[in-house]
Amino acid sequence: MxxxxxxxxxxxxxxxxxxxxxxxxxxxxxxxxxxxxxxxxxxxxxxxxxxxxxxxxxxxxxxxxxxxxxxxxxxxxxxxxxxxxxxxxxxxxxxxxxxxxxxxxxxxxxxxxxxxxxxxxxxxxxxxxxxxxxxxxxxxxxxxxxxxxxxxxxxxxxxxxxxxxxxxxxxxxxxxxxxxxxxxxxxxxxxxxxSREFNEKYSKAKWLLHTLLKRIEERVENVCNWNIAIFRAAESIIYAGLFGIASSEFIKKIRQNMLIIREEREKIVLTVRTTNDQALEFCKLFSSKYANIAHITYGGHKEAASMTIKIDKSLDDFATIVKNFIREKFC
Known part of the structure; x- marks a missing residue:
């Protein structure tokens, strides 16, 4: 070859x-x-x-x-x-x-x-x-x-x-x-x-998405009309690539902006979904403010975006940074 x-x-x-x-x-x-x-x-x-x-x-x-x-x-x-x-x-x-x-x-x-x-x-x-x-x-x-x-x-x-x-x-x-x-x-x-294999995987995926939506609903916290849910590394593995889909589904129900903060291997991933086209702007503002303490990459669209962050902070400490940022910029 x-x-x-x-x-x-x-x-x-x-x-x-x-x-x-x-x-x-x-x-x-x-x-x-x-x-x-x-x-x-x-x-x-x-x-x-x-x-x-x-x-x-x-x-x-x-x-x-x-x-x-x-x-x-x-x-x-x-x-x-x-x-x-x-x-x-x-x-x-x-x-x-x-x-x-x-x-x-x-x-x-x-x-x-x-x-x-x-x-x-x-x-x-x-x-x-x-x-x-x-x-x-x-x-x-x-x-x-x-x-x-x-x-x-x-x-x-x-x-x-x-x-x-x-x-x-x-x-x-x-x-x-x-x-x-x-x-x-x-x-x-x-x-x-x-195909039969694809339909079997689809049934599994629907069940996982349903359970993830329940987890989000159970733990979501509201900060200045931004809903935040936090997931640790073990759950990130279980739900894999479903966080973006779940976030989009969840904001259809609550009609408010949504953030999911999760651990994934050696990084933290922030999934952003908004009802008012602020997702990409959120990532730009956050990256600009914290570029000196973290390596941040982001991408996406006005209503749906994500950030990958490498930072010397625990998940809980990083979540606190995000909440304080929201209070400062969006309250």
């Missing part, structure tokens, strides 16, 4: 769909022997990017899909194109937090090609900019991705597919076989969400 194309994509619903659609339309000549697929997440992209291209001098094209590119990654990409004159890079994204960084990277065109639109999902960016004549299967997937990212539709079957894919991928965030298999199924035009 000689790797000539590397595709790194967000391991969530719209990331997987964007990877499948991109390969299906533009990289079939590389499938299966000349392509490397790697799912990632914005907080660990630097590590995954380094691993994916290390010692691979045969790469012709590197694709980054739905990964909320930040300053550090942008600098890394500049290094890559400078160091490897044979590599071209394509970035497709819709995260509002990436806007300024991606504008700067556009100056490196044609070595780095950027596709960005202020739309609901990354697959919709592809549909607007480069994919023409979508067939029925692909049209459904675009709608599914939009619903996964908080959009709405009157089509019941689209909502059902989106709910399945979003929940299963969230509850299995490290299952490489499952996530890669979903991308490969999209490339082949297979409705993977109807």
């Amino acid at each position: 000689t790797v000539r194309a590397v595709v790194i994509y967000h391991g969530d619903c719209d990331g997987v769909i964007s990877a499948g659609l991109y390969i299906r339309h533009f990289l079939l000549d590389y499938v299966p022997n000349n392509i490397m697929l790697k799912f990632s997440h914005p907080w660990r992209l630097n590590e995954d990017l380094e691993k994916s291209i290390k010692n691979l001098n045969t790469i012709e094209i590197l694709i980054l899909l739905d990964l909320a590119i930040g300053v550090n990654i942008a600098n890394k990409l500049r290094e890559i194109v400078k160091r490897n004159p044979s590599i071209n890079i394509v970035i497709v994204d819709h995260h509002l937090s990436s806007t300024s960084v991606l504008k700067e990277l556009q100056e490196l065109s044609p070595r780095i090609k950027v596709l960005w639109n202020k739309v609901q999902s990354t697959p919709e960016v592809l549909a607007i900019n480069v994919i023409r004549n979508l067939n029925e299967f692909e049209q459904v997937l675009i709608k599914v991705a939009n619903v996964c990212e908080g959009g709405s539709t009157n089509e019941q079957h689209v909502r059902e597919i989106a709910d399945k894919i979003k929940l299963v991928l969230a509850v299995e965030p490290t299952n490489e076989q499952l996530i890669r298999g979903a991308v490969e199924a999209i490339v082949k035009g297979i409705e993977f969400w109807n």
Whole structure:
């Protein structure tokens, strides 16, 4: 196997769909022997990017899909194109937090090609900019991705597919076989969400989401109309990638802003959901204020964002910092 194309994509619903659609339309000549697929997440992209291209001098094209590119990654990409004159890079994204960084990277065109639109999902960016004549299967997937990212539709079957894919991928965030298999199924035009295995995982995911929502309701604390729930490392492992979905579901019920603060390995993750488009602004303000005592990365959208924090504080001490910050900035 000689790797000539590397595709790194967000391991969530719209990331997987964007990877499948991109390969299906533009990289079939590389499938299966000349392509490397790697799912990632914005907080660990630097590590995954380094691993994916290390010692691979045969790469012709590197694709980054739905990964909320930040300053550090942008600098890394500049290094890559400078160091490897044979590599071209394509970035497709819709995260509002990436806007300024991606504008700067556009100056490196044609070595780095950027596709960005202020739309609901990354697959919709592809549909607007480069994919023409979508067939029925692909049209459904675009709608599914939009619903996964908080959009709405009157089509019941689209909502059902989106709910399945979003929940299963969230509850299995490290299952490489499952996530890669979903991308490969999209490339082949297979409705993977109807398989027996996928439906079994969906039943488990629904039960876990229900229990997580109960845990949030039991422990939520209100500070200046911001609802805060704290989860320790053991629970983070159990509920894996469901915290974002649970936060979005919870604010539909309470109609107030929501924060989940949790331990995850050697970091603290803050999930932010708001009813008034303050989520990304919250992350910007917090990062600016505490950059001197913590290493903070963040990304997302106006209504839904997250921060990854490395700080020499206990979970409880950090929660106190967050509460005091809310009192200072939002009361």
